[in-house]
Amino acid sequence: MRHSTRIAVGPVQFRIGSDWAGPVAALERLYAGYPEDDARPADATVRLFAARPWRRWLRPSVHIGGDFVVPDALPLPLSMGLLAAEMGMNLQVALGWRRHMLLHASAVAKDGRALIMSGESGSGKSTLAALLGEGGWRLMGDEFTLIDPAGGDAFAFPRAVSIKNEAIAEVSARVDAARLGPLLAGTPKGDIRHLIPRPDAIAAMHEPARPALLLFPRFGGETTIEPMGEGEAFVRLTEASTNYVALGEAGFAALTRLVRETPAFGISYPDSAAGIALVGQLWADAAT
């Protein structure tokens, strides 16, 4: 690879190689404030490579590769190299990480306790986490939350937050433009703009937090709160975990403990303000 960089997000040390300078430069800008430890071996390798050597110049198109490869991963145009890098990083973690149980969930923390939000793309979990992270919470991550199988603590994976579509304007209005990446318009996931987490969230990225509240948000519709039983939360989180099966009994034990010890709710909300109000209310109840 002609261009490469190393990035540490939470416990994961990435090595990213690219045939082009652009995606690596964009990543280095987004991750400039993250701790660097070049002596540490990489846990995951992401490669962005040209399909054929001549394509690098003629019609630049980025293929995603790495330790794990999804055969039908679409090549993305070079202008979306940053998205390709992000997808590659997610893929390597989702498929390769074994030290923690991985939940496809966002998380924020306060006073050493974590609020974990699990939902499909479009549920608003990223936006809620980003907005809470601009308030009195520490952003732990917008995409993955790591659960220590032995102790049950949540660990952060605070990659640059992927803000999508309508949420871009809402988040951009609240943060310094220097903390935003370039607008990636018309990607397969819609418009995307990355938000660099606050420096305090990056500095605290190795600090565990005890899971205290589990939410399953749904963006749109009336404001509702539905308490969720342990069994349903368990089923949903097995579906939200990318490595539950691979972890075997350790994953089973971690997940049963998580749903037993952590109150869970399904919530619907019509807009971010209502979502944040719901979180505040449920957090106050969970904290007492």
Place this chain on the structure above:
Amino acid sequence: MTDRAYRAAPPGALRVEPLGELTAIFDRRSMQTHLVVSPMPEILAAMGAEACDVATLAARLAASFELDGEADVRPILAERLAELAATGLVERA
């Protein structure tokens, strides 16, 4: 219909964790997670170490639970046992 006998999993093979209305069962032999509802956990708990047929099981369950007539419960128990056997949580003796 013959009363088939079934045998429970050997001690330590299953990890059973009640989660409210559901019970999660991890089978250490297959590494599979099974989610079951009542009366499956009760049936598994009543099986004991020896091979057990439906009549014996119905009698044991009747001792712990109020059943609507032991005879009526037998065909239902036979079905549930066959389902448990299909998941590998019990096996035919």
